[in-house]
Structure formats: structure tokens, C-alpha cells
Amino acid sequence: MEEIALETHNLTVSYNRKPVLWNVDFKLPKGQIIGIIGPNGSGKTTLLKSIMGLTPLSSGYVEIFGQKLNDVRHRISYVPQRESVDWDFPASVMDVVLMGRYSPKNLFKRIKKVDKDIAAEALEKVNLLEFSNRQISQLSGGQQQRVFIARSLTQNADLFIMDEPFVGVDAATEQAILTLMQEMKSKGKTVIVVHHDLQTAKDYFDWIVLLNTRLVASGPKSEIFNEELLQEAYGGKLNVLSKVGELVKEHDFPIREKKRK
Amino acid sequence: MASFWIILTGTLIAISCSLLGCYLILRKMAMVGDAISHAVLPGIVLAFLFSGSRETIPMLIGAACLGVLTTVIIELFHRKARLQSDAAIGITFTWLFAIGIILISFFADNIDLDQDCVLYGEIAMVPLDIFYLASGVSLGPRPVWIGGVTLILIVTFIIWGYKGLFITSFNEEYAKAIGISAAFWHYALMSSVSLTTVVAFESVGAILVVAFLIVPAATAYLIVDDLKKMLLLSALFGTLSAISGYYLAYTMDGSIAGAMATMTGIFFTIVFIIQKIRAQKATQVPNF
Secondary structure, X not given: OOOEEEEEEEEEEEEOOEEEEEEEEEEEEOOOXXXXXXXXXXXXXXXXXXXXXXXXXXXXXXXXXXXXXXXXXXXXXXXXXXXXXXXXXXXXXXXXXXXXXXXXXXXXXXXXXXHHHHHHHHHHHOOOHHHOOXXXXXXXXHHHHHHHHHHHHOOOXXXXXXXXXOOOOOHHHHHHHHHHHHHHHHOOOEEEEEEOOHHHHHHHOOEEEEEEOEEEEEEEHHHHOOHHHHHHHHXXXXXXXXXXXXXXXXXXXXXXXXXXX | XXXXXXHHHHHHHHHHHXXXXXXXXXXXXXXXXXXXXXXXXXXXXXXXXXXXOOOHHHHHHHHXXXXXXXXXXXXXXXXXXXXXXXXXXXXXXXXXXXXXHHHHHHOOOOOOOOHHHHHHOOHHHXXXXXXXXXXOXXXXXXXXXXXXXXXXXXXXXXXXXXXXXXXXXXXXXXXXXXXXXXXXXXXXXXXXXXXXXXXXXXXXXXXXXXXHHHHHHHHHHHHOOOHHXXXXXXXXXXXXXXXXXXHHHHHHOOOHHHHHHHHHHHHHHHHHHHHHHHHHHHHOOOOO
């Protein structure tokens, strides 16, 4: 494997002495679009939170670009789940996107013109520039997600970590996010995305991490998408899903609505 | 002149409380504000006992410590004992407040504090508590000075910490992810609430200070879509409540603190109704 963007070593996290992640050990390559896939409750979000130091580890460690989180924090951008915030908060789209320019160093300084320009540029990229003065509660789900993505773009990071960016978004937003991910990749940046939908995973990602409390598999998607591994990740839980594995192979079974172009 | 001092004291306190209240509401911590305002009582009594006087500084320290301790206990019950946060709040503040009441009644002979004054405040006495310089020059009532200094501190805190409070209130996880300490801002805000509460407590009492903390901010929240405007409007509603409350009490010859708190509720109701009517008009299909 070429250079490594992220490594977890024997990562174990538990809530109330129940393990949510158990001995998760993997290395992820730089410059790829990586999907973390697994059934509900398999610890995907917890994995992201432990990478970002938001949840205490029971054991193990995480290294990003070969360093500890605190040394490379400025090179990482985290996009939390859209539902994790209150969208009725009295803030405008611009206010939220500008948060991407906050840092412990400039927290007590005024926002500069240059920051506003960067924020406007990011909004332009997600096609929301004309909404910049709008209150965030007036946005649709997809637009809210794009605001989060724009905020993350202003950070100018090398590693993007996104928690379920495709949940409840419209086709236009989905396409916009996919285009941006490709653009990031072409600039040599790494994108890690938590995703729950097996159907689309194969189209979206280059590299797949299959998770179900334990690590089931991690590798290029061609190696991962076989029935055996998918069975293992999704377990006896769903007979339907073993079928989904086959269906994924057959490629286009229209369970999902087709994108409208 | 007496009414001027009373109104001024009420206004200074109302503005400090209304500003902090905006953040309490946005962080869904309104009841934590309530809890702190009650739980500072044992801190004040203990400060009284130790310092043996009604000096402001020991009282502020005692109250601030208890205020922060309250939030720590609430967090502890919520996180470690896995209690719902409202239950954790309910346990903590009633317990601390009860301890305060026991302390007051037990040491009633030694200290110049009584329960009525603690619960309902004595803003009418403000003009009597004059602040003299060593040379004997009168500088006006002491509570006005204390209220003024508190207001300056709170305004400074909010301007200086605007970005920190904003980001941790909106999206705490994101703030942590970019390396901003959410705990620092949490405790900074809680300490400010404790300080303001103890200052307010002398004049409007432990129960009614909650009205100033929450209602003007909630009223502003109904109207605006921008945090800066919310802070300004909240301060405006606080001021209006203090002024109109005084005149309400004056005409009814009733409790000033009670009237001020009542006015916050009246302003809230008026704004609520206006907003409902507006919303209805906005959605109405015109008839032809």
C-alpha cells in the first residue's frame, strides 16, 4: 500500500461495558474515497467519533498521517451527521459556513474579509451562494447537508471525514457531493464516508471498510464486494441482504429511485 | 429619585440575565439556569457564615463555586448514573436549595438574611443601601454599582467570547473536532450565570431571577433569526419588563419583583399572539 492516511490499531470502544467497537485494526490509503459500511448499530459513527477524539477509547490508538490527532487536527475536516444539530438555531448560512474558518488560534479575533471570501467560494461550489443570508431553518435537508459540506471545504483540509452525508438528500445534492468527492480525490485528498446503503456503495467508493462491531474486511472494493464478506458483516440478520449481495453483482436492480438528471 | 434607583437596578440585572438567557435557551439548558439560581443559596449562606458579613466578594465567590458545582453534579448524575438530564437537574437543585434553607433557618440568629428576602428579593430597599466613599461622599446605591459592574462583565464576556459561544452552542462536536474546548465554554457560561444570579438574587430573589433568565430570551427567540438580533431584543424585553414592572407594582402597591417577572410573561404572551396572527396571515389564501 502507498502512503497511509489513517491507521487504527486494536481500537476498542465501549458504552456501559458493552463493546461498540472491538479490536478494530486497519490502514487506509491516501488519496482515495473510502466508504465505511455496516448494518445499523455496527459502530460506524462511533468509529468516526473515536477517530476525531470525541469519544473515549477503551484501548488502542488512532494515527492520522502517521501522527497523533492533535498534531494534524488542522489537516482534518469533520462533517457531523446533519441531524446532530438544531437547524432552528438563529444563524444564517454564511454564519455556519464561516465556522469552518474558526480555530483555537483565531477564536478571539474578528472574522476577516479573506475568510468571508473563502466561505463564499465554498458556497459557490455547493451551489448555495444565493442563499448565504438565509436562515438555516429555511433550507431543505439536502441544502442543509450542502451547508455542512461547504463549511468543511473552507477548512482546506487533506482528510475529510463525513458521517452519513447521503441520508435524506435529494438527487441534486447527492450528485453535488459525489462531484466534490471526486474533485477532492483528484487533488490527492482523502475522503472517508460513513454510508449505510450497500446498493450505492459500489458506485461511490474506491475502498471499502466493512464493519460490524469487529472489522469484517477492509480493501479495494473489488475484493470486498463478495457474498461471503457481506454475509459476514450483515450476518444472519437479513436473508434479504444476502440477496442484495447478489443483486449488487447483477448491478442495476432499481430499489432506489433513479437519479433525475 | 428612589424609583429611579429601583428601576435602574432592575434594568441592569434584567439585561445581564436576558443576555445569558439567550445562550441557555439555545443550548437547551433553560432549566440548568433555573437550577443554578436555586442552588447558589447554600453558597451564599456559607459565604455569610465564613466572612461574617454581607460583603459582596465572598458572596460572589461562594455562589459561583456552588453554581459551577451544580452543573458538575448534574453532568455527573446524567453521565455516570445514566439518569435523564431533567431528573438529574430536579434532584440537584432541590437538594442544594433545601440545604440552603436549612442553613438559613439554623443560623438565623447569626446572620442577617431571611427566607422571604432570599426567595422574593427586596428591590424596594435598594435606595437605602448607599455606597459611601471613605471620605463620606455618597456614590448612590450599592446594588446599582454591583449590577453595573456585572453587566459590564457579562457584555465583555459575550463580545470577547462571541465566536466560542456561537460555535459550541450550535455544534459542540464540530467545535471539539477543530480543537475548541467545549468544556471551557460550558463552564465559562455557567460561571457567568452563577455570578449574575447571585447579584440578581439580592434584588429580585432566587425564584424570580429565573423569569429574567429565560422569558425575555424566549420572547426574542420567537421573533428573530439571527443571534446578534436575539441578544439585542432579549435585552430590550428585559429592560421593558423591569421598567413597566416597576410601574405596575407602583399602581397596585404590590411586590416589585413579582410585577417585573409578571411583565416578562405578558410581553411573551403578546409577542406569541402577534407571531401566531402573522403566521396565519402569511399562510392564508386570499379570497376572491
